[in-house]
Amino acid sequence: MSGRFYGVGVGPGDPELITRKAARLIGGADVIAYHAGVGKESNARRIAASLFPAGVIEEQLTYPVTTGATDHPGGYQGALAEFYEASAARLAAHLDTGRDVVLLAEGDPLFYGSYMYMHDRLAERYPTEIVPGVPAFVAATAAASSPLARQTDVLTVLPGTMPEPELARRLADTDAAVIMKLGRTFPAVRRALAAAGRLDHALYVERASMPQQRWLPVAEVDASSVPYFSLIVVTGDSRNGRRSREVRSSPVPEPAASSAAELLVVGLGPGPDGWLTPEVSAALADVDHVVGYGPYLARVPQRPGLTRHASGNTVEVDRARAALDLARAGERVAVVSGGDAGVFGMAAAVFEAAADPEHPEYADVPIRVLPGMSAVQAVAARAGAPIGADFAVVSLSDRLKPWTVVERRLRAIAEADLVLAIYNPASRSRIEQVAVARDVLLEHRKPDTVVIVGRDVGRAEESLTVTTLAELDPGSIDMKCLLIVGASSTRVSRAGVWTPRYVR
Incomplete structure (x- = not known):
């Protein structure tokens, strides 16, 4: 019968912060293990040493390196992986003989500690219990x-x-x-x-x-x-006005009409910093507030004096009103969008909010839109030149328009034989529209019509697939994708996918 393996948190340093359960297990252990740096005393051992029972077997697991410098052929990570494997084998040898092993962990075993690497290697093989400890923070x-x-x-x-x-x-x-x-x-x-x-x-x-x-x-x-x-x-008490805020639910104090500042609406491009225009970079370096959907806002570098206003993905008009309120008060504000702000982005939402007759106070706020690279441009460039001739752009999202409108537009585009770029093809709650759109297009297009699927273009996970309308797999499409459906003239060559500028 094997022994039991315990991961025991001994707290941040004061022995009196060791829990009663941890003390009991340490006092009854057959083997006590702990990590230590090269030539250094184990802090975990120092904290709990007074509780060690007489005659207990000690296993000091000494790290081979404590920095990134090593001559191990696998580098720093390779050296540590080899160390953890060897350490697990040492502890397993005791467990196999029926000895109970207590592995001490500073603070809590599962909070930035080395215990986890032993847990990964031993917990499925031996009865295991974890005893939480007081974390250092x-x-x-x-x-x-x-x-x-x-x-x-x-x-x-x-x-x-x-x-x-x-x-x-x-x-x-x-x-x-x-x-x-x-x-x-x-x-x-x-x-x-x-x-x-x-x-x-x-x-x-x-x-x-x-x-x-x-x-x-x-x-x-x-x-x-x-x-x-x-x-x-x-601490949470450091509310000095420079932390990120959710979109306001109430307006800022009424400003004088002449105090309104220009509201900027900017496109951040599809992802890479190199695709951010110098104009947008300069604007972001000059404003005091940035407003946007959280993941897009995360792409804006933080700097002293910049306040961030993050919000969810379906509150575009509320987000626009929050930005307009700030601009009315004289604050320098930029609303950010992924890609180009004018292509299914925040620009239209800002103008919609500014034109709302129930909010006439926004009418005098000057608005300027700064363009960015759109996702369709990025995907097209990766594929070659598929939008080198007339093309149309459609979003498959039916959140702001009925699906019947989407289908009518798809049929019109297919009948006109235009290249088609499809935004928002699917989401977790919309999984059938891609298949329906494919079937609608097939009513007017040949099965071998070229289709380009770009996923995460410009990012590390980028992929580009060239397929046909008949072979398009709707199950492989998600919100990270943009589709380009070719016209009858679109061609595939060794160099890439392209659509001739002429029509014969």
Whole structure:
């Protein structure tokens, strides 16, 4: 009969923060294992050492490397994978003889800890139990006597190893945050906090709950003195107007008519930074507010002084009104769209909101639309030149128009023998429209009509498929796709897909 495997959290450092259950299991273990750096004492062992029973077998699992530098043929990840396999084998040898093994974990076993890698390798083979521990950030907030999150505040836990621009963006988009894994990453983390407008409300806590514990404002920390066992707490009380806000449900105070600023509506392109126009980049660098659907807003770099207003995917007019309110108050605002803002984007929603007779106050807000590369241009360029002649663009979404209208337009385009670009072909709640659209087109087009399926064009997951109308698989299409259905003259050659400019 095999032994039991326990992942036991021992808390952040103070032995008195070990739970009673953890203490009982440690005191009755046959084998106690713990991780340690090369030439260093195990912090987990130091925390729990007073509870070790006499004669217990100890297994110190010493990391082969603690930084990215290694001569292992598989690099840093290869060295660690080999280490975890060997460590699991050592523990399995004890479990196979019937010994109970307790693997100590600083803080909590499942929170940024090494226990998880042993769990992945052993939990399916042996009876396993996990005992939670007090995580370091909880001890840190207690040490700083600073409430972390209140009521509906959103708490985000971030590793300091994230790319600096992404870290800044996420810090701007949350109410409260905890930043782990500091050490050498501290200078970049501090810059990200400054870019997000959160530096003045960020607290640095070192060795929380340990005798050497200290805390102070992040702005006052000597970067050369930051150990790995440190973290940063940004509390939900840091509501300094520079964090991301949901779209307003009530208007801003009534401004003077002459104070309205120009409202910009910009297209971010289909994805890559290289497809963002210089004009849009300059506009985003100059505004004080950006308003948009969350995933698109995430593509806007965070910087000091920029406030982000994120919202969901089906509240375009509400989003437009929020931007108009800000512009009326004299704020410099940009509404962002993916692709081109004028192609199934936010431009029309902004003009719709501005022309609403129930909101005459918006009529005097100047609006300027800055173009961006559209998704149809990106997919067409990847394929060759399929829209080199007359073409039409249709969205299969029936959220804002009846499906009967969509079908009537598809038939008209098919009869006119136009190349057709199809946006929004499917979603999780719309899975049948692609098949219906294909059948409608086949009423007027030959089965071998060329179809291009572009998915995530411009992104790392990009794929491009050239097929035919008859062979198009509706089940393979999702919201990440854009379809281009060729005309009767569209051709496929070695160079790509193209449509002649002439008609004979």
